[in-house]
Amino acid sequence: MKALVFHKINDVSVDNVDDPKIEQPRDAIIRVTSTAICGSDLHILDGFVPQMRDMVLGHEFMGIVEEVGSGVTNLKKGDRVVVPFPVSCGTCFFCNNKWPSQCENSNPNGGPDGGLMTEKGGAAFGYTDLYGSYNGGQAEYVRVPYADFGPRIVPDGLTDEQVLFLSDIFPTGWAAADWGRIKGGETVAIFGAGPVGIMAAKSAWLMGAGRVINIDLQQYRLDKAKQSAKSETILWENEQQVVEIIRSMTEGRGADVCIDAVGMEADRSLLEKAKAVVNFEKGTPKVLEACLRAVRRGGIVSVVGVYGSPFDNFPIHRWFDKGVTLMGAQAPVHIYIDHLMKLVQEGKVVLDDIITHRLPLSEAAHAYDIFKNKEDNCVKVVLKP
Ligand SMILES: [Zn+2]
Ligand SMILES: [Zn+2]
Numbered sequence: 359m360k361a362l363v364f365h366k367i368n369d370v371s372v373d374n375v376d377d378p379k380i381e382q383p384r385d386a387i388i389r390v391t392s393t394a395i396c397g398s399d400l401h402i403l404d405g406f407v408p409q410m411r412d413m414v415l416g417h418e419f420m421g422i423v424e425e426v427g428s429g430v431t432n433l434k435k436g437d438r439v440v441v442p443f444p445v446s447c448g449t450c451f452f453c454n455n456k457w458p459s460q461c462e463n464s465n466p467n468g469g470p471d472g473g474l475m476t477e478k479g480g481a482a483f484g485y486t487d488l489y490g491s492y493n494g495g496q497a498e499y500v501r502v503p504y505a506d507f508g509p510r511i512v513p514d515g516l517t518d519e520q521v522l523f524l525s526d527i528f529p530t531g532w533a534a535a536d537w538g539r540i541k542g543g544e545t546v547a548i549f550g551a552g553p554v555g556i557m558a559a560k561s562a563w564l565m566g567a568g569r570v571i572n573i574d575l576q577q578y579r580l581d582k583a584k585q586s587a588k589s590e591t592i593l594w595e596n597e598q599q600v601v602e603i604i605r606s607m608t609e610g611r612g613a614d615v616c617i618d619a620v621g622m623e624a625d626r627s628l629l630e631k632a633k634a635v636v637n638f639e640k641g642t643p644k645v646l647e648a649c650l651r652a653v654r655r656g657g658i659v660s661v662v663g664v665y666g667s668p669f670d671n672f673p674i675h676r677w678f679d680k681g682v683t684l685m686g687a688q689a690p691v692h693i694y695i696d697h698l699m700k701l702v703q704e705g706k707v708v709l710d711d712i713i714t715h716r717l718p719l720s721e722a723a724h725a726y727d728i729f730k731n732k733e734d735n736c737v738k739v740v741l742k743p
């Protein structure tokens with residue numbers, strides 16, 4: 359089959375690789391019909407999340423069930439499914455306690471410690487040997503383990519593009535808003551107007567937020583947030599400017615909830631200087647720091663942007679003085695996806711209006727370039743195998 363293969367830093371190509379096979383009774387093989395490139399795929403491409411051998415990337419995908427193992431009774435050949443990005447067993451302590459993304463069975467390299475290069479949380483598709491060594495879905499076919507727990511059958515009448523983002527970015531944006539404990543009327547400031555930042559904005563409105571603001575370095579992404587999620591927008595010039603604007607919008611106090619939908623990517627230039635993530639321990643978490651300043655006292659900072667390395671200047675004094683609640687993690691997609699599928703089906707939310715590029719899988723390497731370099735006003739790329 360054809361698949362997008364990561365070889366080494368800044369080197370991906372569409373290659374012929376072996377077709378996946380059923381390996382365990384709870385496996386299914388899915389013929390991929392749509393898959394997307396995610397900002398976190400770029401962390402692998404850039405080497406910030408290291409991967410030392412070839413691997414098929416892609417954790418946002420959907421398709422048609424081709425074959426199921428003997429242990430999968432809820433799916434059959436021909437079913438059309440969307441697949442959550444975390445690989446989760448459905449039976450362990452964490453899967454039973456609303457934390458499928460912390461599954462303790464799916465990742466052979468997982469463990470309790472959450473170290474820099476060791477003992478990560480639950481596995482994810484196409485997300486390096488640190489996260490379970492599973493090939494991903496930017497491919498014609500993909501093996502889905504624990505297929506009786508992850509994949510969701512897509513109701514008739516919904517197109518691929520209407521539901522594809524239930525695999526990651528909508529549940530991830532929803533998690534960010536959910537952790538913000540939005541009850542109604544809150545001002546929610548979302549740092550980042552990429553796909554996840556826009557999905558967080560849509561989620562905040564659905565939960566009853568009073569004002570939703572996206573902040574970004576790129577005007578075209580803010581334009582997309584305004585158009586797709588009806589956000590107010592702030593073009594980031596510097597931290598002080600953004601913090602002052604948010605305070606001026608909130609009687610001087612700051613936002614009730616700040617969402618970090620950027621993560622360590624904001625410190626890319628610093629990371630690039632460090633070359634490898636392993637020795638990188640200096641600097642400040644820029645966006646997280648801005649969130650802690652822009653949030654009101656007693657407010658919540660919710661983080662879905664990825665942080666993969668330690669920082670030695672974390673502003674713990676500000677967090678303590680202001681009484682801020684801080685939450686962040688890989689989103690537990692499985693606990694949200696059914697409710698979110700229903701919102702899509704009922705027309706309460708539209709997800710596909712952020713797609714700017716549609717390309718065949720054969721052009722995936724080129725698609726990575728466009729997305730990485732933010733060329734051609736690229737917000738989200740969907741690949742068709
Ligand atoms: Zn993703
Ligand atoms: Zn589990």
